[in-house]
Amino acid sequence: MEGLIPWQVEVFTLSARVWRSTYNNNVPSKVGAEDGHDNLIVSFDLTSEEFGEVKLPDRLAYNKCRLCMFKPRESPVVIEGCVEDSKQVYHVWVMKDGVPKLFEKLFTISGHTPVGSLVSSVLGFRKTGESLVELQAHPCSIRTLVAYEPYSKTVITLGVSGRYIFVYSYTKTLLLL
Incomplete structure (x- = not known):
């Protein structure tokens, strides 16, 4: 090194x-x-x-796929974006009980949604647990931000679209000065 x-x-x-x-x-x-x-x-x-x-479990630690980390509630969430069977998929893992190496796969978001658009990336989570996902009709088209409920596979359009979409978490705090 x-x-x-x-x-x-x-x-x-x-x-x-x-x-x-x-x-x-x-x-x-x-x-x-x-x-x-x-x-x-x-x-x-x-x-x-x-x-x-x-410490991540071996599947994530030695993974050559793209990993992103979020903390939507109290437990860290890791998004594993990879290609399986020539399709882009996103596996969503959550750390259980604050124990390192004890991650559980919650769900998988397929590269295609029920509305026929491609999932280009997972950008975060809502307080309700829904995934904030960026969709495209085809690789060069305008992107649309949606809330995706993975269990019912429901897509809710949030009215945001454009060439580039960024989502950042916001936390209110009270500071005593």
Whole structure:
């Protein structure tokens, strides 16, 4: 692993309006190469300024497919996007009971929806648990944002469309200043 640049983490302190290096530099030394894993999740606790690692099950850790992570509720969710039988599919995995390596597959979103559009990506989740999915009629067409309920396979158009669609989570907080 020669030539790797060591991680450097800085924290912005709002009250002082300055960036500073963390006190604890316990970054996992073999991030990206530990136990030969290709994928892993590294966390950082802003209070203790400590790093942690969430070990993925072998299917996800050694996977060459595209992985995305979300935290729609209290448990991390990993989306595994891959091609199976010449079709794009998205497997949705959730960590059970906060135990690393204990992920359960919730459902799979097929590359085609009941309305005949292609699922180009899974962008997130609603509070209700529905997947926020980007659909296209064909690869070069305008994209449409829909809520997809995987068990009933219901698609609800949300009125958002365009060439590029991005979805970010929003969290309200109350800060005492």
